[in-house]
Amino acid sequence: MTPRRIYHGTGPGPITPDGCAVDYYATLTAGDEPGIIHSAVPAGASILELGAGAGRITRPLLALGHEVVAVDESPEMLAHITGAETVCSPIQTLALPRTFDVVLLMSFVVETADDDLRAGFLRTCRAHVADGGCVILQRKPPEWYDAVRPFERRAGDGRTVRMTGISRPGPGLLEATMVYTVGERRWTHTFVSRRLDDDYLERSLGEAGLTVAGFLDDERGWVRAVPR
Template identity: 85%
Template sequence: MTPERIYHGTGPGPITPDGCAVDYYATLTAGGEPELVHAAVPPGASILELGAGTGRVTRPLLRLGHEVVAVDESPEMLAHITGAETVCSPIQTLALPRAFDLVLLMSFVVETADDALRAAFLRTCRRHVADDGCVILQRKPPEWYDTVRPFERRTDDGRIVRMTAVSRPGPGLLEATMEYTIGERRWTHTFVSRRLDDDRLGRELDRTGLALAGFLDDEREWVRAVPAGPPYQG
């Protein structure tokens, strides 16, 4: 499945290669994710945040006392981040000369429908995590893929979030279009994601020298993995 079939975005302002609207992401704030991550690592742990976007989670992690290196392939996204070292790079080709206590891959990036790209993401995680560190991944609980339907949600700050289309183009795949409206501004983001149950995710982690070590929440959305072998060399 080619990248142009996996991601597509529309709306005012810059749109990233994976279809995300920079101007919309710049309006978002964290919803408890930084505290969840903070509680799972030692105080002051160094963090490599992959796919940091506009810094929605970066800024709170800095305030919680962490050194954060924020990585994103969009310079327009990174321009919104202050106080952290930023690196403009695709996740899959990142090669920094250091390791981190925590490598963080949020926002369901790991669920890309491109299996080769997901493997490259995981190799980047293993390459940059310290031997005594951990990797935290965010995925949708597998059951979500079986039940999700179009919806509309209105938030307290006046924005409208809609899922306007849902289809299942193949086994374990979900194609959906999200629509975000703030006043007169409207953005869409179409994506194709792959359902990652515990067994499949465990196997894919194993192939990159990582091991599934548990979950940070009862819903199993936040996955913790640890080094279990040398970084993948293939």
């Protein structure tokens, strides 16, 4: 499966190589994610945020007292981030001359259907986590892949989020299109993701020199991994 088939995005403004709409992501604010991360790591921990986007999580982590280095392959995304060091680079080729207390790979980036790309992501995590540090990953609980159906959600601010075009092109794979509407603006993001059950995830982590050390939530969507 080629990257072109895995990611595709449309809509006004810049679209990143993985199909994300910069102008849409710049409108988003954090939910409970920063608190989950903060409560799982030491106070003031240094954090390498891989796939930081427009800084939705970066800003709250800075406010909670963490030093954050934000990495994204889109300069348009990084232009929205202030107060943190930014690095414009694909995750899989990142090579910084330092390690961090925490390496963060969230927003379900690890679920890419490109197995080689996922392996590259995890190697980068391992290369940049300090001895005694941890890697925090975010995945959809495996059961979500079995039950997900098209949906539409409307927020009080006039924002609408829809999931459409769901198909399963292969074992463990899910293809879908997200449609985001804010006022008169409309973006789409089509992707193919892989279901990462515990065994599959542990094997993938093991190949990168990491191992699961626990979960940060009851649904096992937030994964804490450590060097082997």
